[in-house]
Amino acid sequence: MCGLCLPHCPTYKLYNRESESPRGRIALMRAMATGELALTAQLKNHLDHCLVCRACEDACPAGVPYGELIDAARTIMNEELTSQQQLTPPETMLNNLSRLERWRPLLSLYQRSGLQKAARALRLPQMSGLQRQEHLMPKLPLRRKWHEHYPVTGKQRGRVGLFTGCTGKILDEEALAAAIRMLTHLGYGVVIPANQGCCGILHQHSGYPDEARKLALNNLDSFQLDQLDAIIYIATGCGAQLAEYKNMTGLNQQQQKRAQLFSAMTQEIGLFITTVWPAGIKLSPLNKTVAVHTPCSLQYVLRQQEGSRALLEKIPQLTVATLPDNQHCCGAAGDYMLRHPDIADALIKPKLDSIEQMNPDIITSANIGCALHFRASIKERGLAIEVAHPVTLLARQITARQ
Ligand code: SF4
Ligand code: SF4
Numbered sequence: 001m002c003g004l005c006l007p008h009c010p011t012y013k014l015y016n017r018e019s020e021s022p023r024g025r026i027a028l029m030r031a032m033a034t035g036e037l038a039l040t041a042q043l044k045n046h047l048d049h050c051l052v053c054r055a056c057e058d059a060c061p062a063g064v065p066y067g068e069l070i071d072a073a074r075t076i077m078n079e080e081l082t083s084q085q086q087l088t089p090p091e092t093m094l095n096n097l098s099r100l101e102r103w104r105p106l107l108s109l110y111q112r113s114g115l116q117k118a119a120r121a122l123r124l125p126q127m128s129g130l131q132r133q134e135h136l137m138p139k140l141p142l143r144r145k146w147h148e149h150y151p152v153t154g155k156q157r158g159r160v161g162l163f164t165g166c167t168g169k170i171l172d173e174e175a176l177a178a179a180i181r182m183l184t185h186l187g188y189g190v191v192i193p194a195n196q197g198c199c200g201i202l203h204q205h206s207g208y209p210d211e212a213r214k215l216a217l218n219n220l221d222s223f224q225l226d227q228l229d230a231i232i233y234i235a236t237g238c239g240a241q242l243a244e245y246k247n248m249t250g251l252n253q254q255q256q257k258r259a260q261l262f263s264a265m266t267q268e269i270g271l272f273i274t275t276v277w278p279a280g281i282k283l284s285p286l287n288k289t290v291a292v293h294t295p296c297s298l299q300y301v302l303r304q305q306e307g308s309r310a311l312l313e314k315i316p317q318l319t320v321a322t323l324p325d326n327q328h329c330c331g332a333a334g335d336y337m338l339r340h341p342d343i344a345d346a347l348i349k350p351k352l353d354s355i356e357q358m359n360p361d362i363i364t365s366a367n368i369g370c371a372l373h374f375r376a377s378i379k380e381r382g383l384a385i386e387v388a389h390p391v392t393l394l395a396r397q398i399t400a401r402q
Contacts, residue, residue, distance in 0.1 A: 005056035005066075010329045010347055011049050019046045022056035022066055029073040039080050047073055049343065051336055052205045053296035053329035058303075067301075074207030108140045135376050144173055150180050150190040157187030157276070158229040163219075163266070165238045166198035172368040175234045175389035179269050182395050183232070186276060196222040201241035202334045209249070216245050220258050231266045234389060236367040237334060240297035242266045268298070269391050270307030270366060277314065283397040285317035288361040290393065293351075293374065294326045295367035296333075308366050308390040315397050323363065324354040332373035348377050356383065364390045 003023055006012050011020040018024035028046055031037035050070055057066040146169055160183060168176050183190050200215035219242070223231055233239040246256075246263035292308050299305045312320045331337055331347030355363065355378065363378070363385055365371040375387040 002061070004061060005059045008055040008059040008327070010051060010053065010055070010331075011343070013328065014343065014346055020049060022060075025050055025073075026064070026066070026069060029069055032073065033076060039077060044077060047077065049340065051296075051329045051331070051333040053333060054300040055296060055327065055329065058300040071204055071207065071209070074205070075209055076207075078207040135380075140170065141173075144169070146176075146192060148192055148194055150184050150192075152184050152187050152189050154185070155187055156189060159189040159191065159227065160272075161223045161228045161231040162190050162192045163196065163199070163231055163233040163238060163242065164192060165196070165233075165235065167368065168235060168238075171372065172234060172389070175368070175392050178389065178392040178395035179232065179234050182269075182273055182391055182398065185398055186273065186278065186281075188229070188276070191224075191228065193222040193224075199238040199241040201237055204241060205334065212241075213248060213250050216241075216248055216259070217251075217255065220245065220255065220262055223262070225258070225261055225265060228265065230272060231262065232269050232272055233266060234269050234366070234391065235369075236268060236295045236297040236302060237369055239266060239268055240301035243302060268302065268304055268307050268366065270311040271304050273391070273394070274307060274310040274314075281398075283315050283394070286315050286393070286397060287317045289319040289321060289358075290362045290364055291321045291323045291355065291358055291360040292326075292390070293323045293330065293363055293365040293370060295365060295370050296329050298366055299327075308364060311390045311394055312364065315394065318393075321358065321360060323351060324358075325350050330370050330373055332367075332369040334369055337369070337373050344373065345377070348373060352377055352381055352383075355385065356381070360385060362386045362388055362393065364388055364393065366390060 001023060003021075005022045009021050012022075012024075014020070019028065025047060028037065028043055032039060032043060037043060047070065052067060052070055054067050057064065060066065146164075162176070162179060162183075164176060180190050195218065197218050198215050199219065200212035203209075203215065204212035225231075231242070233242060243263050243266055245259040248259055251259055290312055292312065294305045294308070298307070309320060309322075312318060328350075329347060330351055331340075331344030333344075337344035351374075363374055365374060365387065366389060368389075371387050371389065378385050378387065
């Protein structure tokens with residue numbers, strides 16, 4: 001009840017209201033759980049507005065596990081709404097994205113043939129309620145073939161699994177290709193198990209723990225842990241969930257053991273590359289300025305924010321700056337930017353103002369959700385600034401040397 005977390009909360013900063021703060025939400029959750037307060041639409045809104053960025057958890061001197069509390073409160077809300085037959089599961093970004101691979105050829109054609117321009121001119125995306133999704137979608141190639149195994153290009157040092165999740169192969173393919181290029185170049189064979197799927201983070205934070213558990217078990221079974229040195233991820237949002245499989249409830253003893261090993265083996269691509277970087281590798285210089293965005297998952301859950309910066313500092317002549325206001329969530333937060341577009345836009349606005357002042361050539365983000373939100377918002381503001389994953393920049397400089 002000390003309130004020290006309040007200045008760290010992005011929604012409190014925006015609304016300046018106790019009910020939109022961590023302390024206020026904890027009080028609301030407690031009142032709901034004890035039956036003191038009924039689950040009204042207003043109460044639901046206050047809990048829904050939380051981004052689960054977990055900045056409050058990081059700031060709390062008493063170690064209050066806010067992330068666990070909000071997940072549990074949302075599960076209670078879902079159970080209550082299901083019993084009242086009022087629960088319509090939200091059309092999350094994930095639900096839409098799981099169908100994307102099937103629609104890729106049509107979407108690619110739509111983007112490349114001029115149909116997109118025509119549809120936008122006729123305001124069809126707005127009329128169909130899909131404007132936000134359409135706006136966030138990156139340019140998709142017609143097709144891309146991924147292999148299950150990529151051998152090293154030189155001397156073998158090890159073998160790693162690459163986590164692509166449910167959307168990496170379609171929304172983050174440039175970073176994925178760059179990760180494969182870098183890892184194989186550094187002597188690590190790359191395995192991409194075909195059966196892997198969604199990490200389950202959106203289900204976990206939306207109050208669907210059973211679904212999240214099913215997805216986790218699928219990933220635990222998909223990777224041959226005894227044949228790998230590490231499991232690498234390129235999206236820190238997914239990585240945060242993979243690192244927490246070890247704390248998942250409802251697993252039997254054997255599954256728990258495997259979850260602990262799995263979580264211990266997961267590593268963020270930036271940190272992994274920095275750790276295994278051999279002496280003597282030269283990169284082409286890049287005479288540009290990059291501003292580094294640090295996703296909340298990286299700073300408040302994984303607590304490994306140094307990876308991206310250390311990676312970029314390897315590129316000669318690249319000026320690496322930190323994006324001001326990095327401590328506050330950009331508003332992407334998984335599918336939050338689709339469910340609460342107004343709040344997401346308000347949260348990214350001060351960052352866009354800083355970007356406009358700094359005028360960097362590139363912004364990097366190690367999380368695909370944040371990168372999509374930045375890319376769409378920067379474009380909307382009319383700024384010509386590239387948004388890329390740090391590993392993409394690194395891999396480009398290796399390619400340039402060859
Ligand atoms: S998780 Fe983030 S948005 Fe939610 S209460 Fe904590 S600081 Fe605020
Ligand atoms: S969550 Fe922690 S920092 Fe926030 S009010 Fe409670 S004790 Fe204080």
